[in-house]
Amino acid sequence: MRVLFLCLVVVAAAPVAADEPPEDAAVRNAIVAAVRARMGEDAEVEIDTLRLPAGWSHTDVQARPDPSARLGAAVRFSLGTTPDRPGAATAWTGAAEAHLRVVVEHLHTRHAVSRGATLGGEDVELVRHEVDGPLRAWPGAEAVGRSRALRDFAPGTCLARSSLAVVPLVRAGQDVRGMARIGGVEAEAMLVAGDPGDVGDVIRVVNPQSRRALKARIVGAGAVEVIHD
Numbered sequence: 001m002r003v004l005f006l007c008l009v010v011v012a013a014a015p016v017a018a019d020e021p022p023e024d025a026a027v028r029n030a031i032v033a034a035v036r037a038r039m040g041e042d043a044e045v046e047i048d049t050l051r052l053p054a055g056w057s058h059t060d061v062q063a064r065p066d067p068s069a070r071l072g073a074a075v076r077f078s079l080g081t082t083p084d085r086p087g088a089a090t091a092w093t094g095a096a097e098a099h100l101r102v103v104v105e106h107l108h109t110r111h112a113v114s115r116g117a118t119l120g121g122e123d124v125e126l127v128r129h130e131v132d133g134p135l136r137a138w139p140g141a142e143a144v145g146r147s148r149a150l151r152d153f154a155p156g157t158c159l160a161r162s163s164l165a166v167v168p169l170v171r172a173g174q175d176v177r178g179m180a181r182i183g184g185v186e187a188e189a190m191l192v193a194g195d196p197g198d199v200g201d202v203i204r205v206v207n208p209q210s211r212r213a214l215k216a217r218i219v220g221a222g223a224v225e226v227i228h229d
Contacts, residue, residue, distance in 0.1 A: 022059050027052060027096055030063035031077055035102060037217060038065065038135045038200055044103040053094040062090055065135050072132040074099055103130050106138035106158060113153040120145055137200030139164055168196035170218050178205060178216060180226040202227065
């Protein structure tokens with residue numbers, strides 16, 4: 001049976017206890033931010049269960065999911081403490097495990113679609129519900145008109161990125177607007193994309209002034225956010 005991803009019905013999440021320790025709340029917030037960075041800022045993220053490392057007491061924390069993390073199973077996050085000075089590297093000193101439920105907006109087929117067809121607005125519609133699969137962005141409105149079906153689709157199929165051939169939103173060699181957050185300060189600069197990609201992808205970018213190579217996550221058409229590990 002050909003199954004790419006499982007689309008799930010949204011159910012209510014257990015509420016967070018009012019007396020939750022601040023370090024637990026800080027990790028929850030960091031995990032939500034990390035998932036939204038992967039799957040889109042409008043993703044609704046619920047944490048059903050959370051397991052912290054013994055003795056974890058930090059409240060100024062960042063979280064980073066394992067590269068192979070998938071929804072529908074326990075997700076492991078590396079935990080790091082925010083550096084005290086601008087430009088310093090994050091100290092990844094712990095790990096947490098969480099079961100998540102994520103709701104995102106993504107494309108469904110309106111009718112049967114044949115393999116090789118280019119998807120237009122008459123072929124797909126935007127829906128919003130809980131999804132399963134890798135922690136990565138799902139095709140949304142930006143993919144309409146520049147996506148080709150890699151298989152036959154029945155009506156109402158959830159369209160995962162692996163089921164479509166999408167013309168990249170960012171092309172290698174393209175000038176992109178780069179944003180960086182360092183020590184609470186935001187800065188912007190024009191960079192050059194070293195790799196192609198879509199929203200949520202991490203690519204290599206180059207500062208044309210310094211020739212320094214950086215990592216950045218695509219956040220929109222011609223826009224990236226620089227990643228500081």
